[in-house]
Amino acid sequence: MKPYVPDALPLANLDLARLLPKIGPANAALARYDGLLQSVVNPAVMLSPLTQREAVLSSKIEGTQATVDEVLEFEAGMDFDPEKTSDIQEVVNYRETLTLAAHEVAHRPISLGLLRQMHAVLMDSVRGANKTPGEFRREQNWIGSAGCTIEQASFVPPSPLQLLDYLQAWETYLAASDVDVLLQCAVVHAQFELIHPFKDGNGRIGRLLIPLFLYQKQALASPMFYLSDYLESHRDSYYAHLQAISREGDWNGWIAFFLEAVTQQALSNAGRVRAMMTLYEEMKRRIAELTRSQHAIAVLDTLLDRPIFQSGDFVQRSGIPKQSASPFLRSLREAGILQVLRESRGRRSAVLAFRDLLNCAEGREIF
Structure with missing residues (x-):
């Protein structure tokens, strides 16, 4: 040929x-x-x-x-x-x-x-x-x-x-x-x-x-x-x-x-974009209610940027002080917004997932 x-x-x-x-x-x-x-x-x-x-x-x-x-x-x-x-x-x-x-x-x-x-x-x-x-x-x-x-x-x-x-x-x-x-x-x-x-x-x-x-x-x-x-x-x-x-x-x-x-x-x-915009507005409201903090938008943007992450990495990427970030993550876990993929052990951070965002990107129902 x-x-x-x-x-x-x-x-x-x-x-x-x-x-x-x-x-x-x-x-x-x-x-x-x-x-x-x-x-x-x-x-x-x-x-x-x-x-x-x-x-x-x-x-x-x-x-x-x-x-x-x-x-x-x-x-x-x-x-x-x-x-x-x-x-x-x-x-x-x-x-x-x-x-x-x-x-x-x-x-x-x-x-x-x-x-x-x-x-x-x-x-x-x-x-x-x-x-x-x-x-x-x-x-x-x-x-x-x-x-x-x-x-x-x-x-x-x-x-x-x-x-x-x-x-x-x-x-x-x-x-x-x-x-x-x-x-x-x-x-x-x-x-x-x-x-x-x-x-x-x-x-x-x-x-x-x-x-x-x-x-x-x-x-x-x-x-x-x-x-x-x-x-x-x-x-x-x-x-x-x-x-x-x-x-x-x-x-x-x-x-x-x-x-x-x-x-x-x-x-x-x-x-998919419309679903993610809807999720963003819903999460902005929920996270503000849960954290009652000026950092609520920073929390949400950090989750969007990397929806599976180490808790220690979250502190670094969000710019939120650790003494505030750790309670925020705990509240989001308790509310079911974040799921645990790996618990923390010793120096090893927990790995958490923001599943609703991943479901949005895949076109799966979340609400």
Whole structure:
């Protein structure tokens, strides 16, 4: 099988008559979701469980097996076997990559340099760390069943000899404008996946690009729109549509799939955000009543930022004096707001969980 030759961007001969009925609803759904995001006082803190969930689901598409709870328990100092620890570290790296990239895109456009920076963080000290983190590949690779030859491959990415030319053309397209920002986002993601510039981690970097690109194009006020939930639950269709581009040049089918994903995910995400906003208001009232303290909001924000935590870490992150923080945590435990995952013993702090917030992020009923 010969290496794939990417189509020139912007794409010619798109069937806009077919795509327009999907472009409108996708943009409307995203705009409603963005309006909701803008009403959130501190989205990076209040909606951090959604970022955790994105990191878990995008990693799951690549075969990583770890839950949001396990990641947070690990970061709170609980122990796991080496294989699970490795999976959790991949999720943690994904979240750190997203945080880094969101900060960078607030100040400068997405670039090939930023891609390499993101890849270095994503692949740091995990499986694939031997696959040149932070560097574009310099050799031919291919995708297929384990141990297959290039002739048996299901997809052969572009030759490394032309790789930089294709990436530079992609980067130029990224900075330009197309007929619609969501259509352009669909093309940006798929073209990146087809160029496949890294030895490993291409799927995760490509999915990270979706919120970053929409943020850069000002379609989002903050880069907190995550598609991995939809893509993971439609994984076969996701891969089939990408493959149809390389085999049949079917960009229209891929873009239609992507627009439907945006529409459905925006509705789903909006439901989760509204549930978390409702929980925030309810907890603000309850915690104020329980603590009768000026620190009530600081308590709640610290719980939102990390809903599974060590009690000692809570004191440090909240900035609340220990003589006040310890009684607050005791009151929240007694009220059933916090659950104990591990009791304190000697110098080892208790590990506590704010389950209602995790349930909100997963879309489970809490009230």
